[in-house]
Amino acid sequence: MKIIQLEYFIKVVELNSFTKAAQVLHISQPSLTAAIKKLENELDYPLLNRTTKEIKITEKGILFYQYAAELVSHYQQTAEKMYDLKRSAEPKIKLSILESTAQWISSVTQQHHREYPDQSYQITEMMDHSQIIQRLISYDDQLALSNEAIHHADIESIQLYEEDYLLLVPPEEFEDDAISLQGLPLILPNKQYQVRKHLDDYFTRLNYRMNIVMEVDRFEAATYFVRNGMGYAVIPRVYYQSLNADYLSVIPISPSLSRSIYINYAKKRKHSERVLSLVRLCQNYWAIR
Structure with a gap:
């Protein structure tokens, strides 16, 4: 056959x-x-x-x-x-990223490309935790960013940084230094995403009632709906810092909620020096911040 x-x-x-x-x-x-x-x-x-x-x-x-x-x-x-x-003499470096990391990973990749001008890259947004793991162990990606540690025997998971979640609101709508999420009309990620799991666990732990007015796939979409008065969005601090957010403000959440960002790769895969160099650049980027 x-x-x-x-x-x-x-x-x-x-x-x-x-x-x-x-x-x-x-x-x-x-x-x-x-x-x-x-x-x-x-x-x-x-x-x-x-x-x-x-x-x-x-x-x-x-x-x-x-x-x-x-x-x-x-x-x-x-x-x-x-x-x-x-x-090409050099295979593409395939990297799965989170939407919220696009701004800083572009800076790191630019630095990497200056060291290896003939290198090409394939960047994919991947927010589903199980898909991130699958793409690594099936060798679809060399590297992947995740918003929590991956506990898998075949995957190395390295913490890069920790960041708070913030409440995205129209400017001057609240005067509080920090605010509770209980009862607020919220625009949250869809159920399959790890950020939503963080928020669901947070509400369960505090015994809060969730008032969800809208569920979306991307933080970018949530910002437009906040701007148009549909509700408020919970977003990571680094994502807000990368936004052109002149028209929106953020307020710390009380009690606070945070997450850590990790870079991950398959342990059994023989990675080139170029791939390992990109890992080091990601670590160095956050080590000096």
Whole structure:
């Protein structure tokens, strides 16, 4: 069984026609028909039922199509990565970041690039804790930032800094030095994000009632809704400091709530000196602040 046979079968299923598939694949229809028949013979079960009027996919054919599509997609992604290696002597450094860290990580990456001008990078925002772990242990990313320590046997987790959460409000709306969140109309992250878990745990610990008026994916979206009077958002201090926040203010939360930011990498992976250098630059950036 070859990848090209799977690609032929997938195209026939997607177009529901040998004629159309042959045209798209730039082969003759008899050659395509023969290739599918050979695939069925190798499998020893039919994938398609053919009549003069139509093609129907069998139950086993449906399952085989799903597996084949996944396999071909993985093959294509792998081929693309191999092509990237051919074009560049140095593989991309792939780094997952949090939305709130974009400003400072851009400064660190700029410094790193001055040391290694031929280096390229792939930056992905990743806020789901389980996905961060999965991308590291599956070697999709070399490095990842997280908003709490990752406790996993195969992952090294290094604390970079600690920051408070603050309440984002319209200017001059409150005169308090610090404020309780109880009863306030809040714009919070959606349930799947670690920041939301921090806040849920905080409210549970204090036995507070949450008054959620809106749930969003990004802090950036929350700032627009705060500006338009929909409610107040809880955001990390470093994110506020990176905002153009002339139109918004922050108030400390009482009792206080904080988090730590970590840089993480897979222990078993052989990291290049360039990757380790980027880790050190992240550590140095916060060591002097």
